[in-house]
Amino acid sequence: MEPIVLVGGGLASARAAETLRDEGYDGDVVVVTAEPHHPYERPPLSKDLLRGDAERDVVFPLDGTWYGRHDVEVRRGTLAVGLDPAAHTLTFADGGSLAYSRCLIATGSSPRSLDIPGTDLGGVHYLRTLDDCDRLSQVLLDASLEGSGRIAVIGDGWIGLEVAASARTLGLEATVIGRGAVPLGRVLGAEMGELFAGLHTERGTRVIRNTDAVRILGADSRVTGVQLPDGTRVDADIVVIGVGATPNVGLAEVAGLDLRSGELGGGIAVDGTLSTSHPDVFAAGDVASIPSPHYGRPLRVEHWAGASDGGTHAARAMLGNRAPYDSLPFFYTDQYDLGMEYIGWVGPGDGTGSGSGGGQGRVTRDGYDDVVVAGSVAKRELVAFWVLDGRVRAGMAVNVWEQVDRIKELILSGRQVPREELEGFTAA
Incomplete structure (x- = not known):
């Protein structure tokens, strides 16, 4: 049998490889990455690794020896430029090719370029x-x-x-x-x-x-x-x-796979199993546009948890699991002494809507009609809720820990939550 091939050098590929072995798959697995490194995750790149506060190995979810110990081949410095779903074949920039049984596209995203004079200057x-x-x-x-x-x-x-x-x-x-x-x-x-x-x-x-x-x-x-x-x-x-990123859909385009429109966030269109329009090709991470049972539309999320959860889910789907992907988007940031965790989703607004503690905020696109705060904005110790018709769509905990599961419960419940319950959330 031809190998399962994971294209991409990020967290989604690492989690997919790990899950395939954890689930007992003993066939050949090949990771193909254009970069010279084993698959790595990106959050430390703008935080502790950038400052020199962490060792370089902090970015690797699996150390370099894991792949050899688990008989997973990693082809580093190998750029995939062609995908033929009918022939089940990948082709590479160096002229080589590789047959596959199932393929995961986890090619991530690239920084959006800024088209102004001077971007080629040193520094x-x-x-x-x-x-x-x-x-x-x-x-x-x-x-x-x-x-x-x-x-x-x-x-x-x-x-x-x-x-x-x-x-x-x-x-x-x-x-x-x-x-x-x-x-x-x-x-x-x-x-x-x-x-x-x-x-x-x-x-x-x-x-x-x-x-x-x-x-x-x-x-x-x-x-x-x-x-x-x-x-x-x-x-x-x-x-x-740092003006945004665009999904790396080139491999999907040349393969003729279905893509999402820009209005829906772009990316490769997948179903709940993360299968593309060809049943033996899957997509995960930044590049995948996944239907959300909670928000009634496809979402493409460029965050750590989406790559981690997506890689795991795609691997299980490639082994026959048909369960739909239902993870809520989650991300975090650390800036100075502020730590934040966010779960859920609201669409991008224009940044001018009023927020809360009192009166109703203006509806923003894809959005919410109120932001309710529990705790103290002044002290930066709070939980904020983005609410539509009284139902929590997303929540953010700032310097208040172990609240994400409680916020998730409110989102998944779909119930109208009284304002006083939300405002008292951190005291509960």
Whole structure:
């Protein structure tokens, strides 16, 4: 029998390989990754590994010896460029090919490029891969040792804020340049986005809102700053571009697999088993658009838990398990002394909706009509709930621990939860 082939070097592939062996599959398994590393996970790349606070092996969910001990072949530095579902064959950039019995596409996503002058200057970075992290970490640590350094982060999403927090922790001057009225406004709305803005401002980060970078400035082929539309110059020795990511669907496109529309988040269309439009090809992680029984629409989620849960689920499905994927989206962040866990889903809004503690918030796209807070925003110890018609759609715990399972129960219950019950959540 031909091997099961896992295409991608991220957490989804690692979890799929691990699950295949845990479930007793003793056939051949091959992992194909374009990177020179064993499969790894990405959250540390913008946090402790970036700051030099963790050893490099923190990113590997399975150590390098695991694959040999479990008879899993890893083809590193191998780029898959073709997939023929009818022939059950993968082809590679070096001209080689590999037959498979079942194939998992877990090719992840790539940073969205910024089409402005100056992105080719020395000192301009994207952060997606382990090699990206190695390069940027060395630059930040060198600047920290010298006691000087200025970083401008273009983008006010999770990556941008985590990089800024890491840079400030190392003692660099940091500026975040964002399009939104508040950082993370499209994800969290106005009040919770303001919470993160306040956190960064208090730690000395300059947060510039409602603007774009129009040019990266330089001299002698090195970055010297960022220009804004009104002519303002932000001085910088280091620039990190973090303006989002796009799913790596190229392999699915050449194979003729069904894709989701941009309005639904893009990605490879899969069913509840994570099978694509060809029954022997599956997709998991950032690249997969998965129907959600809880939200009544497909979701494509670019977070650690989706890759972990998705890789596990796809492996079981490749072995014949037909159970539908029903995990709720979950993600977390650590910035300075703030730790946050978020579970559930609401669609992106415009970041201007009012939040709560009292009156009704404005409905945002795909969304919610209220944000109810239990605990203290001022102390940054709280649980926030995104609510639609009294039903909890998502919840976020900030510096309040072991609450995710309780929030999940409220989401899955589908019941209308009285406001006073939510407001008293942290005291219960």
